Amino acid sequence: MAHTTDSDSLPSRPPPWNDPRIRAIVFQVLVTAGVVAVGVYLVRNLLHNLEVRGISTGFDFLANRAGFAVNQSLVEFDESSSYGRTFVVGLLNTVLVSALGIVLATILGFVIGVARLSRNWLVSTLAATYIEIFRNIPLLLQILFWYFAVFLNLPPPAEALSIGDSVFLTLRGLYLPRPVAESGFGWTVFAFAATVAGAAFLVRWARRRQENTGQIFPAFLASTALLVVVPLAAFLLTGRPLAWVDPQLEGFNFTGGLSVIPELGALLVALAIYTAAFIAETVRAGILSVSHGQTEAASALGLRRSWTLRLVIIPQAMRVTIPPLTSQYLNLTKNSSLATAIGYPDLVSLFAGTTLNQTGQAVEVMAMTMAVYLTISLVISLFMNWYNARMALVER
């Protein structure tokens, strides 16, 4: 194989215009300069055009009084709050619906994905039907369906569906009793925190004991039981220091209590159900990617069926599942901007909608909104990449 390694026969250094390294650098510099130049041109042009047309620019508007109201806000908000505050409110509402949606979609998706592989014909057919229906109908239609056809067909406040005069379901939303902590409730919180620390210790101890002696301690069950029993005992011993304020029908609406607006409900249900269909397929693909030989090997070793699933199949399936799962989480977050169709005050509806319109500062508002979605998406990506690295098969 003389032609591969004989360095003396090669020219010691090609001329610069033929040197692949130098050429690569030159092209990269040219492309970067080109992109930057276009960017600078666009920004300068934009500023110039805005000035010529007398459109206000800058971010000063964020401090101005907004003067409109919002029907769901996780932070204090009223008409005298600023436009900057509407940004925060919208952002939190987006994060809320996305986070809840991700949790619900994941649970539902895993259940359906496993059900799809069930040997029971009815269960697997139902799961397959679910997936094919919800995956193939546009999300916007599903959101409108849930909102206008389901949630807005609930009874009006006067004829609310109720559970024991404290939980009410109406087309204006779900009303729940609001807990009010009285003096001494701190003990329950303290007991809970202490139990969490204790449980963490217990899990570590159980693992060490298993590694040393091979004996198994049901740490998960035990810590779950502790987490329930200890705070409950503290709560009862201190004389149940928690009052509940029931929602009351007063005038037009229920007051007091906690409320969940139907816009949130409809958006959440639609997003979770839609995304769960995709997650289910991802989960199925992950499980099927683990060869049947693994299951057989596990049972040959005498592992229980539940352990086989937990210790052999799922860890290997996760490697295949996590990357597409990340994409689904990103999709769900971005799809939450369809909220604007049903009046849920998310970032797009509230900030890139109402605020944009009241201030007319489209460029600034759109830039901020896009930056937020980019940031949220990158954070989810980073987290999932970290999780993926942790779950990846460690090759020895």
Add this chain to the structure above:
Amino acid sequence: MKKRILMTAVSTLTLALAAGAAHAGATFDAVKKKGFVQCGVNSGLAGFSVPDEKGVWKGMDVDVCRAVAAAVFGDSEKVKYTPLTAKERFTALQSGEIDILSRNTTWTVTRDGGLGIGFTGVTYYDGQGFLIKKKLGVKSALKLNGATVCVQSGTTTELNLADYFGVHKMKFKPVVYDTADETVKSFEAGRCDVLTSDQSQLYALRIKLAQPESAVVLPEVISKEPLGPAVRQGDAEWFNIVRWSLFAMLGAEEMGISSKNIDSMKDSKNPDVKRLLGTDVIKHGLGVADDWAYKIVKQVGNYSEVFERNVGMGSPLKISRGQNALWNKGGLQYAPPIR
């Protein structure tokens, strides 16, 4: 929605890409060159802008654009319409997607000053009111404490609502939608107790209900809503044409000239009439033909005809002239002299 975000993004990009300064007359020149007026209207508001069963746009806001086309091209049909939501309207005008925004838009100082647009006049004097289900038995807006209110996003209505409840120390919960259709649907379903909007719109929305008589408009009018067309700043010629197209219709009504009698009026000895019809040539300097006003009135009608046909007694809305009567008949509509 995604399409809408895309539209705003594209508009923003257009603003970034549009090279060079908008010199005076840019819009007017561009309109003459392309041969039609691009008019931004409401996507569906009975009486103001709504496509009929043949897909032809009808309404007061539509007629304003037709009048401008009649003045510029001598043909009121040379208009293309862009239906817009309240949220999209200003970006569409700013970015040059449309030439006139004629979409029941309230004239305010921040819009004139900060958005780079200018209002040319008032086509309809309106005020904000409340529509409520009859069975709730509420007779006054001051009894609305604790109510849930449906409102369209990005409107002055949203701001007035908060002001009104704040001033009267009442609480409310807003439910904000993008389009009038969604607002009505959810009002009908009972998501909110009250629907608030400009009064003219309330009447238009009420006829969309399955049972229009099940809802009433409360007597309170809580704001001033002068609605009119707006154009981009930086083209005084275009601004003048849009402004005087409306004045021509008002002037014609004042002089008793209508689309029906206009040809017989051509022989009139009245100097005002002669100037309006262009039989007596004046140096108006608007950059349009001498018989521009004749074309407007002949093809679109005078203000009274436009009003009655679209929102008045000749329409399902049956709104009386009220503040929109001429100044000499107890109203606010007043056109400067055409001379």
